[in-house]
Amino acid sequence: MTPPLRFAAVDVTYSSGVRAVRGVDLVVEAGQCVAVIGESGCGKTTLARAALGLLPGGAAVTGSIQVGGVEVAGARPAVLRRLRGRRIGLVTQDPFASCDPLRTVGHHVAEAWTAHRMRPPPGAVVAALDRLGIPRAEARSREHPHQWSGGMLQRATIAAASAHEPPVLIADEPTSALDADRAHAILAALRATHAGLLLISHDLSVVAGHADQVAVMYAGRIVEYGPASRVLAAPLHPYTAALRAAEPRPGHGLPEGLAGGPPRLDQPDAGCAFAPRCPLADARCRRELPLLLSGVACHHAVPA
Amino acid sequence: MRVRLLDRAQRMPERGVLHTPRGRVGLALALLVLLGVTAGPPLLGTDPAAQDLSILLTGPSGAHPLGTDQFGRDVLARLLDGGRRSLSAALVVVSGSLLIGLVVGATAAALQGAGDAVLGRVIDLALGIPALVAALAIVGTLGPGLSNLVLGLLLTGWAAYARIARGLAMRGIDRLDVLSARLAGRSLGRSVAAHVIPAVAAQLVVVATVDLGFTVVALASLSYLGLGVQPPQAEWGTMLLESQDFFVAAPWLLLAPAAVIALTVAATNLLGEALAGPGLAGAELAGRETAT
Numbered sequence A: 001m002t003p004p005l006r007f008a009a010v011d012v013t014y015s016s017g018v019r020a021v022r023g024v025d026l027v028v029e030a031g032q033c034v035a036v037i038g039e040s041g042c043g044k045t046t047l048a049r050a051a052l053g054l055l056p057g058g059a060a061v062t063g064s065i066q067v068g069g070v071e072v073a074g075a076r077p078a079v080l081r082r083l084r085g086r087r088i089g090l091v092t093q094d095p096f097a098s099c100d101p102l103r104t105v106g107h108h109v110a111e112a113w114t115a116h117r118m119r120p121p122p123g124a125v126v127a128a129l130d131r132l133g134i135p136r137a138e139a140r141s142r143e144h145p146h147q148w149s150g151g152m153l154q155r156a157t158i159a160a161a162s163a164h165e166p167p168v169l170i171a172d173e174p175t176s177a178l179d180a181d182r183a184h185a186i187l188a189a190l191r192a193t194h195a196g197l198l199l200i201s202h203d204l205s206v207v208a209g210h211a212d213q214v215a216v217m218y219a220g221r222i223v224e225y226g227p228a229s230r231v232l233a234a235p236l237h238p239y240t241a242a243l244r245a246a247e248p249r250p251g252h253g254l255p256e257g258l259a260g261g262p263p264r265l266d267q268p269d270a271g272c273a274f275a276p277r278c279p280l281a282d283a284r285c286r287r288e289l290p291l292l293l294s295g296v297a298c299h300h301a302v303p304a
Numbered sequence B: 001m002r003v004r005l006l007d008r009a010q011r012m013p014e015r016g017v018l019h020t021p022r023g024r025v026g027l028a029l030a031l032l033v034l035l036g037v038t039a040g041p042p043l044l045g046t047d048p049a050a051q052d053l054s055i056l057l058t059g060p061s062g063a064h065p066l067g068t069d070q071f072g073r074d075v076l077a078r079l080l081d082g083g084r085r086s087l088s089a090a091l092v093v094v095s096g097s098l099l100i101g102l103v104v105g106a107t108a109a110a111l112q113g114a115g116d117a118v119l120g121r122v123i124d125l126a127l128g129i130p131a132l133v134a135a136l137a138i139v140g141t142l143g144p145g146l147s148n149l150v151l152g153l154l155l156t157g158w159a160a161y162a163r164i165a166r167g168l169a170m171r172g173i174d175r176l177d178v179l180s181a182r183l184a185g186r187s188l189g190r191s192v193a194a195h196v197i198p199a200v201a202a203q204l205v206v207v208a209t210v211d212l213g214f215t216v217v218a219l220a221s222l223s224y225l226g227l228g229v230q231p232p233q234a235e236w237g238t239m240l241l242e243s244q245d246f247f248v249a250a251p252w253l254l255l256a257p258a259a260v261i262a263l264t265v266a267a268t269n270l271l272g273e274a275l276a277g278p279g280l281a282g283a284e285l286a287g288r289e290t291a292t
Helices: A044-052 A077-083 A105-114 A124-131 A150-161 A180-192 A204-210 A228-233 A238-245 A283-287 B002-011 B021-044 B075-111 B113-128 B131-142 B146-173 B176-183 B188-224 B236-246 B252-276 B280-291
Strands: A005-013 A019-028 A033-037 A060-067 A088-091 A168-172 A196-200 A213-218 A221-227
Touching: A005 A044, A019 A033, A019 A044, A019 A196, A019 A221, A033 A044, A033 A204, A044 A060, A044 A088, A044 A168, A044 A196, A088 A150, A088 B176, A105 A124, A105 A150, A105 B176, A124 A150, A150 A180, A150 B176, A180 A196, A180 A204, A196 A204, A204 A228, A213 A228, A213 A238, A221 A228, A221 A238, A228 A238, B021 B075, B021 B252, B075 B113, B075 B146, B075 B188, B075 B236, B075 B252, B113 B146, B131 B146, B131 B188, B146 B188, B176 B188, B188 B236, B188 B252, B236 B252
Parallel strands: A033 A196, A033 A213, A088 A168, A168 A196
Antiparallel strands: A005 A019, A005 A060, A213 A221
16 A cells, blocks of 8 residues: 655755755655654755655755655656645644634635635534534634634644545644643544554654654664654664753753754765764764665664 | 735735734824824914914914914914815825726726727826926926926826836736626626725725825925915925925924925825835835936
8 A cells, every 4th residue: 555655865955055855765654653753953944845746946855755756856746736725735834824724623624625716615614613622613604813812723723634534644743832731632632533643743742652663863864763762762873862861850850951953954965963972973974875774774783 | 725825914904003012103193193184274273374463484383383474374374274275285195196097998908909008008108297396397398386286297197106006907807806806797897896996905905004104295395485375375395485485484384394304205105115015115105206
């Protein structure tokens, strides 16, 4: 069966010369939640935008990105329009920003149909909101976004994004603009749409609780990949270990930050990109690019 | 978070123009002028073109509250009747400019790249031509008359709106709600039409309110030069033109249209500033004045 989303050897280079994504292979299977984690600027948002065909003009994509078997790298706008909303959807970080403040919430959900020049079937908008647990959906759908709470409005944007039950949803930090206690409910709502999910996040607790597979990105490359339980509990890559160590834990004092910053992405690869910040780095790391083998790209990792 | 609140605050209209003093005064003056020209002529019942040679250039009286002119015509009747022409012509110029400007500006923003560069230069070109000079050229070519005057003012009037619309639409296109419309499967053009244009149009209406006053003055100025409404029909600028020979003997002939033009400009300025809210009015006005 064709997976709903497949990246194969994807490279994205912006017109500024920044190569933000480097040789990424990643598959989201039907109904599976794949989380992409990493610090800001590691390429995770670029990866999501590439899948949606939303990269700025002048960005070059090589390799193959397939949504339900249809190639989107370099696809014409009409092809992308047909896929959007039907085969792939997006849930953004800030629900208030993703809704037009001049229109009702119901209008936003109805756009899932009107965008494709269809009239929403009678009751479909209210049913979509109702499915996601919005009380009094009929009346509330006539309200404007500012009258809704963030968590509820995020559920409405999920209702809009999943209205046509696309086989894959991309959620770009879907909980970071919300109160922490809403995060798990939103993730549960996203999982409940039964879609494959590409979850972009830096909230490790959200990822640990909801993702099936985790891809750790550093400097545009996936440095570790595997089942969420394994990757987060027993990281093989020193960067994943550092990410975990940087996570605040009550009673354990201040988390250990990672010294230094991420590398410049307008340079070609010279050895492991993490080497300058890595406690294990040696001469080989600085010379030779580690390949992703058995779920980890590190010369020092001992694959389990 | 702060960015979002600011953005929403900017796009949510202030609650009611009537909550500011200038808004209340502006609205009252505007209603007075509007009511005068719409309900005035039938209420007054005096024919603005009826001549009575026995009462030439008489001052204000009970029968003729604003006096009579050199043909014995009632000045008040001519003022109200002429106001219909002045105001409707100004309304056509402003709403036409707004519509053309909105479409051109939003199109430029949506096209981006080369299309935007070309349209941007066209807008600059139109902005570079002084409005009155362009109107004079059109009237000079096509002949005097109110409709040619309107055409002449439209020729450059849209450009200021287009420039504002282009700027607002460019910012609007980057908004996440436009992005989510596109991700629902809308084309860029249709996303702009659905989510960018309504917000931009609302802001242009604020500019248009102030512009209405300027346009009334521009129309009156050109009519004063004899390029607009032709006698015996009444219009505020034409009345000014006709009054100047009798200024000393019958000053009410000049003062009446001048006062009502000033009243209209004051009404639109106050209303426009109240609509724009604090801080915005100055910027919009400054932009508009350099363009006119």
